[in-house]
Amino acid sequence: MAAPTPDLLFRGATVVDGTGAGRFRADVAVTGATIEEVAAPGEGPRTARQVLDADGLVLAPGFIDMHAHSDLRLLIEPEHPSRVTQGVTCEVLGQDGLSYAPVDDTTLPALRRQIAGWNGNPGDGSGFDWDWRTIGEYLDRIDRGAGVNACYLVPHGSVRMLAMGWDNRPPTPAELDRMRGLLAQGLREGAVGMSSGLTYSPGMYADTAELVALCEVVAEYGGYHAPHQRSYGAGALEGYAEMVEIARRSGCPLHLTHATMNFGVNEGRAGELLALVDAALAGGVDLTLDSYPYLPGSTTLSALLPSWATEGGPDATLARLTSAADRERIREDVEERGSDGCHGVVTDWATIQLSGVQDQRLAPLVGRTVAEIAAERGRTGTEVFFELLREDSLATTILQHVGHEENVRAIMRHPAHTVGSDGLLTGARPHPRAWGTFARYLAHYSRELGVLSLEETITRMTGRPARRLGLVRRGLVRPGYHADLVLLDPDTVRDTATFEHPRSPAAGIPYVYVNGTAVVHDGTPTGALPGRALRRTHRGTEAAA
Known part of the structure; x- marks a missing residue:
């Protein structure tokens, strides 16, 4: 009996299989959500419902963040x-x-x-x-x-x-x-x-x-x-x-x-x-x-607060920011000692750059450092820190250039x-x-x-x-494995996202598959939703698909 026709065939791909071993050329066939065959060029399936010429491209397992x-x-x-x-x-x-x-x-x-x-x-x-x-x-x-x-x-x-x-x-x-x-x-x-x-x-x-x-x-x-x-x-x-x-x-x-x-x-x-x-x-x-x-790193502005100032939750934290005594104690922590998460490091407001705000009235401040805002307002960096925490209800996000x-x-x-x-x-x-x-x-x-x-x-x-x-x-990339796959051009793949324009997609990754379904085709997201939660069983392994 003839073998069933695969759904997808990557022909002549350069496979980097995820083990760390050297690359090799292969034809890779996918049926449903599973890699069916990884064969030397010309030795696997001759055809499929969809054939992609992968010559010059690298086929790799899907990336895990x-x-x-x-x-x-x-x-x-x-x-x-x-x-x-x-x-x-x-x-x-x-x-x-x-x-x-x-x-x-x-x-x-x-x-x-x-x-x-x-x-x-x-x-x-x-x-x-x-x-x-x-x-x-x-x-x-x-x-x-x-x-x-x-x-x-x-x-x-x-x-x-x-x-x-x-x-x-x-x-x-x-x-x-x-x-x-x-x-x-x-x-x-x-x-x-x-x-x-x-x-x-x-x-x-x-x-x-x-x-x-x-x-x-x-x-x-x-x-x-x-x-x-x-x-x-x-x-x-x-x-x-x-x-x-x-x-x-x-x-x-x-x-x-x-x-x-x-x-x-x-x-x-x-x-x-x-x-x-x-x-x-x-x-x-x-x-x-x-x-x-x-x-640079990234977190919330409130993460710079010492631990004692956050005890009791957001409302308690905001209440402390209205107390002159508590503000002075916080100032000593961030300016003189360095608060818990950055213990021993005095905060340099020139390294703290706003990346996002919840209150859009503060939007013009995004992209600027706390030091720059302080200089414009004629305030200290710590005073601006307190003002932003209160005005944005602790939701401000930052970049830390450290x-x-x-x-x-x-x-x-x-x-x-x-x-x-x-x-x-x-x-x-x-x-x-x-x-x-x-x-x-x-x-x-x-x-x-x-x-x-x-x-x-x-x-x-x-x-x-x-x-x-x-x-x-x-x-x-092995037979019997789930078809989470990436096809990329090793010569042109690059990041295009920058600090000025951060929401910019990568280049040189024309095809991406999740559970055998294309989520990126010819460089364009397809809108498909084949992903699912990968649960571990109580014995420590992923549940069967």
Whole structure:
């Protein structure tokens, strides 16, 4: 009996298969959502319902964004052009310890306000339906149709909020049991692990023992811990060391998200971080990391506040900003000591550039630094800081120009490295990493600078993150694997997103497929929604398709 005709045939492609092995030419056939055959040119199927001449193009597994902030954008704009045009076919949500599941009717409104700067906050008149409360229900919502696949991390801060509110104290035994139970429920419902945000309230109030107790649950379910650790300033190495210690004590795999060594105090110190990583690996810790290929970082302006000023939630924070005594105490922290997340680093307002505002009356300030605004108003930088926090209800987003090129390159060379955009999609001028991360790795750091080979770059985007996520039959170009595929031109692929024009799609990526369906065809998004939530089972593997 003749073999059935494949749906799709890539003829004469140069395959970079995601393992790190050398490239090879092949004909690759796809039937339905599955790669059917990878054969030497002319030795596979002769025809298909659709044949693409892939001569001169690289066929790779779809890219996996290990650190994404599309928790709402994937629902509001499910076609997801920022990701599909880069070749991303899966992203990991629920990052930095704060997201929208699990929640209840009390914590959801608070979270919507707190992370509006990350994700926006569609209101009652927008037509957006906040119709979930559990992680399983949120993943079901993604399953209604999305341009990419998505994995989800249980956000520690959201769980802590459910169990004990915004209190700055250790949990009682009963509260810790509640957190462990909520975490286990989320993992049973399909989450791939737990994230923590240890410079964001209320997650920042957790001590090491609390995190160890929670990571023991994550380990039991086969997941991993993805921390936004306690300090990216003078205490960065100590913060990373604590995360390694939590992994050792709990037996939980560790993934260091947006692994950076920023600010002047850390210039040239990437080698110290990597020595810590190597020692942990040699000691048996299961450890990976991700980074984005840019120097500036991005977060909310309110993230510069010291932890004590955020205790109690957004309303309590705004109330403190009306108190002269509290403002003076905050000023001393940011101007003289450096607040928690940037411990030991005094804030330089010339490095803080506004990227987005919620109140459009403030829109003319986007693109300007706090120092520039202060000079125009005849105010100090800290006074403008207070004014913006109040006027924009804590929702302002910023770029922080604090990175070092030698650190960025050293970290991306490490064999435990994967790629995460950390891309925010809100604001008038968001960080271009949301639209450009993957193409920038391929163009600037691989083709132009030779920091990584094409094969090394692609394995960091595909096979290695798929293993960390526990995905079944994804991340490689192999028969029987899911047809999440990217066809790119290695000579012309490049990022076009800039800090002035950040919402610009990548060039040189003409075809992208998610579960065998084209989401980009001839360089244009198709609007197809074949993506779904990729759930892990309680045994730590992705559920069957």
